[in-house]
Amino acid sequence: MIRVVLADDQTLVRAGFRALLDAEDDIAVVGEAADGEEAIEVVRRERPDVVLMDVRMPRSDGLTATARITRDAALSSTRVIVLTTFELDEYVFGALRAGAAGFLLKDMEPEDVVAAVRIVAGGDALLAPRLTRRLIEAFVVEAGRPAPDPAPLEELTPREREVLALVGGGLSNAEIAEQLVLSPLTAKTHVARLFMKLGARDRAQLVVTAYETGLVKPGSQ
Numbered sequence: 001m002i003r004v005v006l007a008d009d010q011t012l013v014r015a016g017f018r019a020l021l022d023a024e025d026d027i028a029v030v031g032e033a034a035d036g037e038e039a040i041e042v043v044r045r046e047r048p049d050v051v052l053m054d055v056r057m058p059r060s061d062g063l064t065a066t067a068r069i070t071r072d073a074a075l076s077s078t079r080v081i082v083l084t085t086f087e088l089d090e091y092v093f094g095a096l097r098a099g100a101a102g103f104l105l106k107d108m109e110p111e112d113v114v115a116a117v118r119i120v121a122g123g124d125a126l127l128a129p130r131l132t133r134r135l136i137e138a139f140v141v142e143a144g145r146p147a148p149d150p151a152p153l154e155e156l157t158p159r160e161r162e163v164l165a166l167v168g169g170g171l172s173n174a175e176i177a178e179q180l181v182l183s184p185l186t187a188k189t190h191v192a193r194l195f196m197k198l199g200a201r202d203r204a205q206l207v208v209t210a211y212e213t214g215l216v217k218p219g220s221q
Helices: 011-022 036-046 062-070 090-098 110-121 130-142 151-155 158-168 173-180 184-198 203-212
Strands: 002-007 027-033 050-054 079-084 102-105
Touching: 002 011, 002 036, 002 110, 011 027, 011 110, 027 036, 027 110, 036 050, 036 062, 050 062, 050 110, 062 079, 062 090, 079 110, 090 203, 102 110, 158 173, 158 184, 158 203, 173 184, 184 203
Parallel strands: 002 027, 002 050, 050 079, 079 102
Antiparallel strands: none
16 A cells, blocks of 8 residues: 655645545555645654655745655655646755655646656656656756766766666666666666665656766757
């Protein structure tokens, strides 16, 4: 069972997400929060698999709450999906830094929301949609980023750099295996080594690293 916490200051929005997710046999909403501080409290108590986190909330916003959750070692298995109304919400840039595993627009189709929860709960980041790729590229290009720093790549083998570049393009392990003519298990092993060597929490952080090191150029995917 995938355990979910909803964090949004609008009661009707939370009710809509709860009705949608609780209707699924493998998903259960275990808590709700109306602001960032309450979200942190509920997440620490419930230890959910996934948090749907609104960006703009009172007391503590979703960005601050996301950072505190993802930096808490006791919550290492909890993944945060940031909810936003705008495709290029300025707060989303910070959410990438804060460790968000993915992004959803509030007006997405219900089946896409359900799929997103399952994807992130399964350990993948929500990277395939064009929205996320655009957000990452905008983060790198427009958010006052310094020049690319290739230093993190020094410990990687040539093959691991190839794999990181493909992860940066939003490819899944299966797609990486197909493109590099590897077995799915070998591709998964390479990605696991990237997590370890780069100290990344999830695939979203690997994608950001691919851009920040200059391994992937914005607009090249």
